[in-house]
Amino acid sequence: MIITRTPFRMSFFGGGTDYPAWYAEHGGAVLATSINKYCYITCRHLPPFFEHKHRIVHSLIENVQTIDQIKHPAVRAILGWAGCERGLEIHHDGDLPARSGLGSSSSFTVGLLHALAALEGRHASKEYLASNAIHVEQNVIGENVGSQDQVSAAYGGFNLVEFHRNGSFSASPVILRQERLAEFESHLMLCFTGFSRIASEVAKSQIANLRERQAQLHRMREMVDEAIAILQSANAPIEELGKLLHESWLCKRSLSDKVSTSDIDYLYQEAIKAGAIGGKIMGAGGGGFLMLFVKPELQDNVRERLKHLIHVPFKFEDGGSRVVMYQPNGLS
CATH class of the missing domain: 3.30.70.890 (GHMP kinase, C-terminal domain)
Structure with a gap:
C-alpha cells in the first residue's frame, strides 16, 4: 500500500499568465506557495478475489471491471494514460473541499501520479510529477486549466514559477529572510x-x-x-x-x-x-x-x-x- 500527501497551493500574483495560450506567445510567471492543507491518495493493487477489478473511493464508491467504466475523470484519464493493467484500489481524502480555488484538482492528479510510480517501485521527480500532471490535465482530460497548480503541488514551497514560450517551466525558491x-x-x-x-x-x-x-x-x-x-x-x-x-x-x-x-x-x-x-x-x-x-x-x-x-x-x-x-x- 502507498499513501501520498500532496499540498494545496495559494497563488498571489501572475495568475492568468500560466495558460498555455498566453505563455506560448508572451511567457508567464506566478508567485505562489504551497500550504499545509493536503490531498491524500491511498493506492494498492487489489487482490483478485472480488467481482470487480478496480475500486475507486472518492465522493462516490466505484467498483468497476475496466478503466473506461470509471466515472472520476482524472482517475480514468490517469490510469488509461499510465496503461495500468493490474487491478487497483484508490482512496481519496482531502483537508479542504474540491472546487475551491486552491488547486485541489491538480493536487489530486500529482498525488495519484506519485502513488502509481511508487507502486511500481519508481522514484518520481518533482519535474516528472509536474510536467505529466500538466499533460494529463490539459491534453488527456482536456481541461481549461493553467500550469501553475501542478508545479506548486509537486514542488512545494514559496516559489517564482516561470513559464517559457517553448512550453517548459522553471520553479525557483524565492530567497527571503x-x-x-x-x-x-x-x-x-x-x-x-x-x-x-x-x-x-x-x-x-x-x-x-x-x-x-x-x-x-x-x-x-x-x-x-x-x-x-x-x-x-x-x-x-x-x-x-x-x-x-x-x-x-x-x-x-x-x-x-x-x-x-x-x-x-x-x-x-x-x-x-x-x-x-x-x-x-x-x-x-x-x-x-x-x-x-x-x-x-x-x-x-x-x-x-x-x-x-x-x-x-x-x-x-x-x-x-x-x-x-x-x-x-x-x-x-
Missing part, C-alpha cells in the same frame, strides 16, 4: 465563501478573452517582480503587498465576468471596511476561498464582519508531494 516570510504569512487570512464552481468553465471564459485583456495580463506579470522586490526589500513596508494584491484583484476580475459575482464583491468590500488592505478570490474565480491581506491586529475585526464564513488557519509549507507510507507488498 525567514522573518520577512513569517511577516507576510501573518498578514494573510483564508475564508471559505461557501460558493463552489467549475474552475474549467471560469477559465474557459478567461482564455476566450486573452487577446482583449493583454494590458491587464502584462500588468499582472509585472506585479510578480514588484511583489518579490517588496518582499526582499529591507525598507518597504509589508503593507505594500496588500495594496498590490488589491490592484491585482481589480485586474483579475476584469479578465472575465465569471471571475467575480455580486456576492463575492460584497464579501470583499465588507472585508475592506473591516480593515483588509487587499485580497482576491483564489484560483480561476467564481467562488471558493477568499484570501485577504490584513494587519494581524485587525484580523479579529474581519473575522467578526465575515463571521458567517468558515475561516481556515494555515501555514506555508515546503515539502511538495511526498510518499508518506511505502509498503508496496502490503506488508508491515
